[in-house]
Amino acid sequence: MISYEFLTTRKIEEALNYLDKLTKVHILAGGTDFLVDLYKKSSRLPDFDYLLDISNISELKIINLNNNFIEIGPLVTHSRLINEPLIKNNFPIIKEAACTIGSTQIRNRGTIGGNILNASPAADLLPPLIALRAEVELTFRKGKRVLPLEAFLAGPYKTKLQSNELLTKIKIPLLGDNYYSDFKKIGRRKALSIARLSLALITKINKEGIFQDTRVVPGSATPYPQSLPETEKAVNSKSIFNIDLEEIGKIISKEMISITGERWSTPYKEPTIAVLVKRALKKIIGEAKINKNE
Amino acid sequence: MNKIIVTFMVNGKEVTLKVSPKERLLDTLREQLKLTGTKEGCSVGECGACTVILDEKAVSSCLVLTGQIGGSEVLTIEGLETNGKLDPLQQAFIDYHAIQCGFCTPGMLMSAKALLMHNPHPSREEIKTAIEGNLCRCTGYEQIIQAIEYCQGDGSTDNISI
Numbered sequence: 053m054i055s056y057e058f059l060t061t062r063k064i065e066e067a068l069n070y071l072d073k074l075t076k077v078h079i080l081a082g083g084t085d086f087l088v089d090l091y092k093k094s095s096r097l098p099d100f101d102y103l104l105d106i107s108n109i110s111e112l113k114i115i116n117l118n119n120n121f122i123e124i125g126p127l128v129t130h131s132r133l134i135n136e137p138l139i140k141n142n143f144p145i146i147k148e149a150a151c152t153i154g155s156t157q158i159r160n161r162g163t164i165g166g167n168i169l170n171a172s173p174a175a176d177l178l179p180p181l182i183a184l185r186a187e188v189e190l191t192f193r194k195g196k197r198v199l200p201l202e203a204f205l206a207g208p209y210k211t212k213l214q215s216n217e218l219l220t221k222i223k224i225p226l227l228g229d230n231y232y233s234d235f236k237k238i239g240r241r242k243a244l245s246i247a248r249l250s251l252a253l254i255t256k257i258n259k260e261g262i263f264q265d266t267r268v269v270p271g272s273a274t275p276y277p278q279s280l281p282e283t284e285k286a287v288n289s290k291s292i293f294n295i296d297l298e299e300i301g302k303i304i305s306k307e308m309i310s311i312t313g314e315r316w317s318t319p320y321k322e323p324t325i326a327v328l329v330k331r332a333l334k335k336i337i338g339e340a341k342i343n344k345n346e
Numbered sequence: 347m348n349k350i351i352v353t354f355m356v357n358g359k360e361v362t363l364k365v366s367p368k369e370r371l372l373d374t375l376r377e378q379l380k381l382t383g384t385k386e387g388c389s390v391g392e393c394g395a396c397t398v399i400l401d402e403k404a405v406s407s408c409l410v411l412t413g414q415i416g417g418s419e420v421l422t423i424e425g426l427e428t429n430g431k432l433d434p435l436q437q438a439f440i441d442y443h444a445i446q447c448g449f450c451t452p453g454m455l456m457s458a459k460a461l462l463m464h465n466p467h468p469s470r471e472e473i474k475t476a477i478e479g480n481l482c483r484c485t486g487y488e489q490i491i492q493a494i495e496y497c498q499g500d501g502s503t504d505n506i507s508i
Contacts, residue, residue: 057348060413083409088409090368091408103367105413107414154479156457156478157409157479158391160404
């Protein structure tokens, strides 16, 4: 039987003290993954003696513009990501991805920090956040460290969070001018679906119509979301007027398989990821052409 | 396992309860407070039968630990009726035949109520999004959407104090 002591706090300081003093502490935020795992007695649940509820720490619920970064508290819910003007205006790709998570009830409780720390291969926010080059701020009793999100992920359902650390901020650098983005997701149904495959694509298109600084991050394609540098390189320096989308499709399929090897799902995912990248690029190219004509 | 003392509001009344570390809001409502209008369906946040309004937002009460909600306000299906009069949404569900077996109805009503509290004039798409987490295997949803559409802008949905 799973047995634990329940701790709750409204202060970061107190949470850090608990994490520092006690061992085998599991952190609880929105609970939309934890309570499912608890009910199913999932093997994914770690061995823990204490459950530390941080869901009422208001300092972890902020959304701020700080210099060239948007800072998001880990307890910001998916519903808030969707409705917050700072997010909608600067990172529409986060809003698009957040809209596809669970249902209204799940989005009202589930948090950005939980989505990151649960580190599911299908986590909907990870591809856009990695593509945006988000960083995570990890605080412990005596200090803090900042890591790129991509480097923070350590495997399926695994991160580099130490047992005395709390995720206290997600920092996302603002994109400059002429950046475009798109998020695609395929699920078995529209609501409450776990991504069968998803894709975040961000790119800059310069005055001459040339792709630059392209970032391509799929979800549910690799053991955990990560950028695909070969595909990014293949898109960069191509022109929106004559890029060979078929070729990009082939390159992304090949790059995905080079990471995963041939799996039971490869016959489905190989052509499907090609379609996703082509659709995302087509949409972005369409938008860039309209902007050029204005 | 330790017992937790937690104080929160349910349907306008303050309650202070002793709960276990694993007790979900759903368990507290049904077993301690005998508010059995809130139903347990899938227990994993996929069916919406246990939907209640927590601090003005629709949530699955199977995915909230009661220990987490000290100081919060909960509205359940039992709190919709005021002075013996059904909430307009409840009446509309009856009038539009939006109920068949009734098991999804309390959750469906709470999702609809949360929507109208924040958005008194939702579009059809917004209604669909609000109830996308509520499964109904009888009515086919059309009558439910019609019932919610009928209640748009009804001032009487504002007079529920939570």
